[in-house]
Amino acid sequence: MKKHGKKYVExxxxxxxxxxxxxxxxxxxxxxxxxxxxxxxVEVAIKLNIDPKKSDQQLKGSLSLxxxxxxxxxVLVIAKGSFAEEAKNAGADYVGDKDLLDKIKNENWFxxxxxxxxxxxxxxxxxxxxxxxxxxxxxxxxxxxxTTKVGAIVEELKKGMVMYKNDKFGNVHTIIGKASFKASDxxxxxxxxxxxxxxxxxNTVKGNFIENISISTxxxxxxxxxxxxxxx
Numbered sequence: 001m002k003k004h005g006k007k008y009v010e011x012x013x014x015x016x017x018x019x020x021x022x023x024x025x026x027x028x029x030x031x032x033x034x035x036x037x038x039x040x041x042v043e044v045a046i047k048l049n050i051d052p053k054k055s056d057q058q059l060k061g062s063l064s065l066x067x068x069x070x071x072x073x074x075v076l077v078i079a080k081g082s083f084a085e086e087a088k089n090a091g092a093d094y095v096g097d098k099d100l101l102d103k104i105k106n107e108n109w110f111x112x113x114x115x116x117x118x119x120x121x122x123x124x125x126x127x128x129x130x131x132x133x134x135x136x137x138x139x140x141x142x143x144x145x146x147t148t149k150v151g152a153i154v155e156e157l158k159k160g161m162v163m164y165k166n167d168k169f170g171n172v173h174t175i176i177g178k179a180s181f182k183a184s185d186x187x188x189x190x191x192x193x194x195x196x197x198x199x200x201x202x203n204t205v206k207g208n209f210i211e212n213i214s215i216s217t218x219x220x221x222x223x224x225x226x227x228x229x230x231x232x
Contacts, residue, residue: 007035012221023190023229026215027183033220034179039070040217042179044190046172046197047211056204059172060165062143063196067185068160070178075157076100076112078121078139083150087116090154097121101128110135114163116145116153136165164197172197179217190215191230198232 011033021029034040050057076094077087078101087095094100094112103109105128115132117125117139125132125139132138139145143163144153153161164174176189194213201209210232213225 008219008221011035015221015223017224020224020226022226023187024183026223026225026229027186027190029223030186030215030217030220031179031183033223034217035220036218040179040220041069041071041175042177042181042186042215042217043173044176044193044213044215045222046194046213048166048170048172048197049208049211050166050170050202050205052166052168052170054204057202058166059197059200059202060140060142060163061196061200062145062161062163063193064156064159064161065176065189066192067177067181067189069162069175070181071175073113073157074111075154076115077150077154078115078117078125079150080118080121083118083148086151087154090151091158092116092150092154098124101125104128104131110137112137114145114157115139116147116150116157118148118150119146122146136163164193176215190225194230194232 014033015029030042048059052058074093077084077092078097079087079095080097084095101124115137122139129138147153162174164172166172174193176193177186198209210227213227214222215225216222
């Protein structure tokens with residue numbers, strides 16, 4: 001059994017594991033139960049009624065939070081020519097082609113949070129898919145990171161775009177902000193995530209799509225959120 005620290009234990013005393021809290025109460029609690037000295041990240045875990053083993057029921061996509069994530073992402077763009085210039089002008093942290101792919105492969109370099117690539121560069125990117133894939137860094141058309149509109153996607157990522165993908169248990173985890181955010185901003189970000197996930201419901205899924213929702217801070221206790229708090 002996992003052993004938690006004193007701060008976690010103390011914070012957990014404020015959370016009733018058997019209670020499903022309203023959105024407002026859950027956000028209030030998640031801010032109060034932040035146990036780190038640094039500004040904790042607030043995350044949401046959404047349990048979906050899907051069969052992760054079926055390819056037509058898997059979820060993968062991206063969304064731009066109304067109030068951002070509170071974290072500035074380092075963006076790597078794999079592109080050439082005018083696309084590379086566009087990426088630089090949009091504020092990409094690193095721009096290159098085979099040189100940067102070789103750096104990743106040969107130097108185990110990962111000083112970035114996300115990767116964008118133009119379609120023509122994907123054959124080269126695919127050669128290190130076994131390196132990028134396990135780290136959830138592989139560019140994908142579904143998340144908008146394989147595109148010719150590199151400037152637009154770089155700007156979105158910088159403003160607070162987040163990626164989501166269901167795990168093998170049918171859960172989707174993503175960031176909704178920082179503990180220092182205003183309660184109203186966290187509420188709006190969470191509501192936007194939930195509504196976006198609902199809109200992405202696969203046609204093959206019948207019945208209730210979202211089974212439960214919980215939020216927590218980094219190393220903080222989980223807080224169940226009432227599904228009825230959302231317009232879904």
